[in-house]
Amino acid sequence: MASGPAAIRFSGVGQVFATGAGALEALRGVETSIARHEFVAVLGPSGCGKSTLLRLVAGLLRPTRGAVEVFDLKVTEPRDDIGIVFQKPTLLPWANVEDNIVFPLRHKTGRVDAQDRERARALLAKVGLAGFEERLPAELSGGMQQRVGIARALLMNPDILLMDEPFSALDALTREEMGFELLRIWEAQPKTVLFITHSISEAVLLADRVLVMSERPGRVIEDLAIEIDRPRGIETSNDKVMHDYVGHLRSLLLKRAA
């Protein structure tokens, strides 16, 4: 669907970790690329190296073999144009919501000006939390905290958004709601999204493409384009086509597990 140059490219990426119990091969021969403004979900069993994939793009890890490129530049260290949303919101418990959103700036540059705070408030409104600036994270629900986490990741207006099972700690309803919220934000302000998830239906509902990984050492065993019209919404969840995709992916994953 999206066109133009690749935002992210994996070429022959292998990752081996040295652990106390010996070498652990997390990834082997990962070969794929993600176009600019494409929404790609990564599915796979636990411990298949999905998170490793994300950390390689973030520049938090160097691949043992092969190369990861972002906008045709080999990733050797973290870049400024990437935002990360973690599984847990991991907000600073002592800082209010607004301070949490501007935290990356304060942390990187050491200062925050009125304009940044203005931007933070706009982002907060965008994730549906206008008026919550002064609250502490402990006063928010899990879903609201993760909204703040998303706003924090968007602060630097990154081209690429890396999301590591961002909704997996939420209850089912909130989770679905957050998915639509994310789509709304993404459609209003397109970004390249790499979205790690355990949920097949979440992957199909949100993504342009679903990559399925094998168990360790992780490889891409399926690269499935999801051709469902956008904007997607609650009706999409009941769509027959969506059920076909979900069924196909489920049988694929179950067959591998058996």
Added chain:
Amino acid sequence: MTMSDTSEASSSNAQREEGLTWRLAARRAFHAPGLLPATTFILVLLVWEASCRLFEIPTFVLPAPSRILGGFDSIAVARWIDHVWATLRVALIGYIASIAIALPIAVLLARSEILSRAIYPILVVVQSTPVVAVAPIIIVALGSGDLPRVVITCLITFFPLVVSTTTGLMATPPELIELSRSLRAPIIREITQIRFPYAVPYIFSALRISVTLAVIGAVVAEFVAADKGIGYFIQFSTSMFQVQQAWAGLVVLVLLSLILFQIVTLAQRIWFPWSLPKERT
């Protein structure tokens, strides 16, 4: 529930209700903060006083509370203040010096596994050395000023601060450290803006323990060599067989420790309220 029309039943209902309110009030009073411990404390004092009088326990074995109270009169208030200040000064200087040394060392230990493996055993050895036994040696080495007493106080307060702060610095969620690294933020900001605030609950639990240890350190130092301070006063009093006086000194020490402990607790509540264990509001 069915309503009864007879006046008898309603009056007995009213009675029952009254009894219930009364019982609720009693229960609430029973649960009033501080009431139970205060009652216990007063009871213990009464039993103590009564047994001392009843069994005619000699004062040098156990003076009655009333006699201990009399012990306070044995020296002038100005002398008391002198003694308290001498002990408090050493305890506080030693405590603050200990914090100033312990925090940077904790940062080093948390940052480097090699350093941690190299230094930690030495810390354990130092901690395992009984302070009471080293105190005379330190006094001989460093003379008779405040310095040796401060060093002794440092020695006794240092270990819990280092261990607890190190644990706190390591307890930061790994995601936040990844966030910091993904921003390529200077390491000093990772420490000041993420790791240290996360360590605050750990640091404060050590600060609370250490402040009472600081008083112990100051007193131990005074036992060895001093001409002032509550520790000195207790030793002097016992050598003169003024046991009730020594007990008065002991009471002052306990109060001093309790007050310092409460000040540290209060400081956390005022400046770091988010670091306290969750109380749903």
